[in-house]
Amino acid sequence: MLADRRQAWSVIDPLTDLATVPATPIHPAVVAGRAPLAPVVTDLIHVPDGTLDGSWRWRPTEADDLELRCGSYAIHEGLERAIGEIAVGRDGGSGGAGGVGPAVPALGAMTEARWDLRGVLAGLAAETWDADPGRGEWTVRQTMGHIFGGQLSYSWCNAWYLANSLPVGIAARPPESVFPPEPTEDELATGSPAEVAARLDTIGDASIIANAGLDGPSLEIAARWSGRPCRSGSGWGDMARTSASTRSRSTRRWRSSDVSRPRPNASCA
Amino acid sequence: MILATYGRLEALVIGRPIADLDRPLGSGASAVEILGAALTDAEATATSVRAASASNHA
Numbered sequence: 001m002l003a004d005r006r007q008a009w010s011v012i013d014p015l016t017d018l019a020t021v022p023a024t025p026i027h028p029a030v031v032a033g034r035a036p037l038a039p040v041v042t043d044l045i046h047v048p049d050g051t052l053d054g055s056w057r058w059r060p061t062e063a064d065d066l067e068l069r070c071g072s073y074a075i076h077e078g079l080e081r082a083i084g085e086i087a088v089g090r091d092g093g094s095g096g097a098g099g100v101g102p103a104v105p106a107l108g109a110m111t112e113a114r115w116d117l118r119g120v121l122a123g124l125a126a127e128t129w130d131a132d133p134g135r136g137e138w139t140v141r142q143t144m145g146h147i148f149g150g151q152l153s154y155s156w157c158n159a160w161y162l163a164n165s166l167p168v169g170i171a172a173r174p175p176e177s178v179f180p181p182e183p184t185e186d187e188l189a190t191g192s193p194a195e196v197a198a199r200l201d202t203i204g205d206a207s208i209i210a211n212a213g214l215d216g217p218s219l220e221i222a223a224r225w226s227g228r229p230c231r232s233g234s235g236w237g238d239m240a241r242t243s244a245s246t247r248s249r250s251t252r253r254w255r256s257s258d259v260s261r262p263r264p265n266a267s268c269a
Numbered sequence: 270m271i272l273a274t275y276g277r278l279e280a281l282v283i284g285r286p287i288a289d290l291d292r293p294l295g296s297g298a299s300a301v302e303i304l305g306a307a308l309t310d311a312e313a314t315a316t317s318v319r320a321a322s323a324s325n326h327a
Contacts, residue, residue: 030282030301047322054321079275079311111283115273115276
């Protein structure tokens with residue numbers, strides 16, 4: 001059922017159909033570069049807490065053994081070093097946006113929120129995804145379905161606002177007839193935890209590709225979110241905020257719940 | 270924490286023209302080369318940590 005509807009309702013097609021600027025593809029090396037992240041997280045999660053005080057020698061050339069816990073620190077430091085190397089090499093350390101379009105900083109915030117959320121998900125045991133947290137709260141899977149539904153709605157509606165360029169205050173929610181049938185939140189959250197988590201990439205990447213090339217005036221085009229008149233450019237900020245706030249609330253909920261049983265060393269993810 | 274940090278790294282390489290990401294930066298390596306090297310190193314380190322953990326645990 002979902003597969004059929006997804007064929008008819010590709011995540012990317014409405015963004016392509018309504019596009020007002022050329023696509024900005026994500027570098028293939030960036031997409032391919034994500035592949036090692038899953039084994040990294042799997043390896044670290046399978047390190048029992050009780051072994052973290054054990055000895056570890058990263059390279060044969062190292063003079064001394066380190067505590068095993070330093071391995072996860074080394075990974076973190078390596079990523080931080082790469083961040084610094086790119087930022088300084090590109091902008092001389094000014095921290096500037098480096099000539100990208102005005103939508104890119106918000107899309108970057110969206111990217112950060114996405115991976116922050118994936119870090120939370122990586123620490124959850126598979127059985128936790130469908131466990132009832134009680135008090136009428138959503139399960140992890142239902143929460144993910146809601147995130148997907150919200151992110152898709154932001155993306156598609158924003159594309160429609162950009163394509164129609166209505167006067168401020170006049171923009172209303174796009175008529176549903178302009179979009180293909182939309183999967184339900186339950187359908188969007190179907191699959192293994194890895195498949196659902198990876199769906200964040202599909203939806204997030206589609207927004208980046210479609211919107212990174214927008215110029216400043218495009219971000220000022222009128223839109224409307226939750227009945228509130230706003231500019232179209234606020235959509236991606238809202239997408240990042242939605243992911244971040246959902247992650248924050250969900251983390252508290254899952255941690256306070258009896259069903260939340262993070263795997264050993266899950267904080268590393 | 271590691272995936273969150275990776276997100277900050279990826280945020281630096283999205284939304285940019287491919288040619289921009291392929292040009293050498295100050296160190297001589299391009300942004301995608303720096304990204305790829307960091308991830309390759311992360312994978313090797315995680316493998317080493319897990320192996321050492323198993324060895325210590327045995």
